[in-house]
Amino acid sequence: MATFGHGRHACPAQRFSLSAIVRTVRRLVDAYELEARFTTVRPHADQIGGVARAAEPCPVAYRRR
Structure with missing residues (x-):
């Protein structure tokens, strides 16, 4: 993951x-039952990173x- 850096600076x-x-x-x-209340997911147009x-x-x- 880029969030943690890499190489010598990881x-x-x-x-x-x-x-x-x-x-x-x-x-x-494990503790909760999850139910999606959406049908489609569109990525953010200005995605960075x-x-x-x-x-x-x-x-x-x-x-x-």
């Missing part, structure tokens, strides 16, 4: 950060399992 905590993100997302997905953004909100309904 973030030393990149592996820890990514594992924390994965663990958090996994716990949320490696992180994709939607042009419009993508609402999601959730409830505890």
Whole structure:
């Protein structure tokens, strides 16, 4: 991921950060039932960098399992 830099200037905590993100997302997905409230997603026209953004909100309904 470009967010963490690369080469000699790479973030030393990149592996820890990514594992924390994965663990958090996994716990949320396990704890909640998610339902998309949108049908299509269009990328933002002025996309810059490696992180994709939607042009419009993508609402999601959730409830505890």
